[in-house]
Amino acid sequence: MTDLIVFLVLSLVAIASALGMLFSRNTVYSALFLVLNFVVVAVFYLLLGAPFIAMAQITVYAGAIMVLFLFVIMLLGAENLPPSEVLPWQRPLAILLSTILAIESIYLVFARARSDASIISPDASVNTIENLREMAMTLFNQFLLPFEVTSILLLVAMVGAIVLNKREKAG
Amino acid sequence: MDWIQWLEWFLKGAILCVILLGGFAYLTLYERRALARMQVRVGPNRAGPQGVLQPIADAVKLIFKEEFTPARVYKVVFVLAPVLTVVPSLVIAAVVPLGTSFMLFGREIHLYVADLNVGVLYLMSIASIAVYGIVLAGWSSNNKYAMLGGIRSSAQMISYELALGFCFVLAILLGNSMSLNEIVEAQKNMWFVVVQPVGALVFFVVVLAEVNRAPFDMPEAEQELTAGYHSEYSGMKFALFFMAEYQKMIVMSMITATLFFGGYRELWFLKDTLFSVDAVWTIGAWTFNAWFLGPIYLFIKVFLILFVMIWVRATWPRVRYDRLMALGWKIFLPLTLALCFITAVGILLADLYNPLYYWSIPILSIISFLIATIVIYSDLTRRKTNARV
Structure with a gap:
């Protein structure tokens, strides 16, 4: 019951912050709304009994990525959006795509709700240290190859960024 | 509940x-x-x-000072930024254990607010959130100096967060847990500063950079940026920034003590004596646990660490900004990565073969630290000769 109330209130905050991100005409405010949204999502993870994912969400998304976003916005001085649209076809396309997404997700929710294996209830024992160990075990045994491939992917992206940034030697 | x-x-x-x-x-x-x-x-x-x-x-003076809000600031963010700076510096202390536990009216009261099993990660995420207050203060002031100060400080904090994270990993590896309480209990037999002296030293330096203290107080380099990100702030809003900085100093000292200096525990060779936090004291017919020693020990440790911070401020001049970034990325990041590797291998070898291998950790760490020192030194001397030519 308490969980439900917390969930509903948080959902309102999440939706409000997402809308605020979309509609504010100042990109810094948009970025801040997005940070709020990320934090709310982290609290959702906490509600589901997954503290590790919640903390990772805050550290990586709210802490690292959004700070870089803010950096870029501030350094480029791109706080205020131009009053007219730069890409006129973008808005109708976005409305169309998001409608399709909404219909699909509503369909999935209702279709899944009929079958029993739908919603995985969070385990009561999930908030224990074993949870962390189990996660590491699964990650490094069962999913070792995808994990390593991901790390190589990130490394490649990093090297790519450095190469792009490197100034050509004069002459 | x-x-x-x-x-x-x-x-x-x-x-x-x-x-x-x-x-x-x-x-x-x-x-x-x-x-x-x-x-x-x-x-x-x-x-x-x-x-x-x-x-x-001082407090009375600050309360009665005029609070001036410049005309063209971004009002909401301008007011929000000091709050965003203070709140993380307070909530980060929630997971730090201050002592063991005592009985009160039949309840066992633990001396921590929360014992999260992801305690160390919690520290990481709050530390990464703490950047926002400063960067937003700089931006919302609508002032070039404040902006530069804010951006400098956040760049610095992000860079040193990596080394901070690796130092956390050292403590996690040695304590075999992410809960700060268990990390402290794991130091019952030996403080981690003995096993990993270089880790503790690097952690201390990184903490100085994280809380923007001298010699890394770039955001406040007055000859370059007037007062940095809080140039436009006055009255209690300025006091909040001031407060956040000093609270961060205290909390980071608490975390340093917890991760490497045994937290609320006594010196490891006193563990079976009366000075242990687990000891049972008998005065006359009155028998009780010595739980109250925990906060006292932690206070002494925090006091000493804070003294070193002040001492450093009195001793060293400010580091140049490019050197600061180079130190974070080119020295501390590889060094702490190497320390993580050494620690993990040492623990593994000690588990598999002989407990004596455990002592390869401090030896190899000190060797890698010496290599890092030589790298810094040769870098500095090379620059000098170049300048002469």
Whole structure:
């Protein structure tokens, strides 16, 4: 019951912050709304009994990525959006795509709700240290190859960024 | 969940906040007095005996000062930024254990607000959130100096967060847990500073950079940026930034003590004596646990670490900004990565073969530290000869 109330209130905050991100005409405010949204999502993870994912969400998304976003916005001085649209076809396309997404997700929710294996209830024992160990075990045994491939992917992206940034030697 | 549980949480949180706020007030006095002694001055000693009322006088002054909001600031963010700076510096202390536990009215009261099993990650995420207050203060002031100060400081904090994270990993590896309580208990037999002295040293330096203290107080380099991100702030809003900085100093000292210096535990060779936090004291017919030693030990450790921070401020000049970034990325990041590797291998070898391999960790760490020192030194000397040519 308490969980439900917390969930509903948080959902309102999440939706409000997402809308605020979309509609504010100042990109810094948009970025801040997005940070709020990320934090709310982290609290959702906490509600589901997954503290590790919640903390990772805050550290990586709210802490690292959004700070870089803010950096870029501030350094480029791109706080205020131009009053007219730069890409006129973008808005109708976005409305169309998001409608399709909404219909699909509503369909999935209702279709899944009929079958029993739908919603995985969070385990009561999930908030224990074993949870962390189990996660590491699964990650490094069962999913070792995808994990390593991901790390190589990130490394490649990093090297790519450095190469792009490197100034050509004069002459 | 009964209401007594809620009351306990509320009281513990409130007491922790009061400790940090009072600690902030008296840390300013401590710093001013200690700095004055190091500079052969007397320091503030007029308000009350030995100046003990000075923080109260300062607070009264700040409250009555005019609070000026410049005309073209981004109002909402301008007001929000000091709050965003103070709140992380308070909530980060929630997972730090202050002692063991004691019985009160038949309840076992633990001396921590929360014992998260992802405690160390919690520290990481709060530390990464703490950047926002400063960067937003710089931006919302609508002032080039403030903006540059904010961006500098956030760049610095992000860069040093990596090394900070790896130092956390060292403590996690040695303590075999992410809960700060268990990390402290794992130091019962040996403080981690003995096993991983280089890790503790690097952690201390990184903490200085994280809390923007001298010699890494770039955001406040007054000859370059006037007052950095808080140039446009006055009155209590400025006081909030000031408060956040000093609270961060206290909390980071607490974390340093917890991760590497045994937290609330006694010196490891005193563990079976009366000075242990687990000891049972008997005075006459009265027998009780020595739980109250925990907060005292932690206080002593925090006091000493804070003294070193003040000492560093009095001793070293500010590091140049490019050197600061180079130190973070080119020295500390590889060094801490190497330390993680050495520690993990040492623990694995000790588990598999011989416990003596455990001591390869400090030896190899010190060797890698010496290599890092040589790298820094040769880098500096090369620059000098280049400049001469």
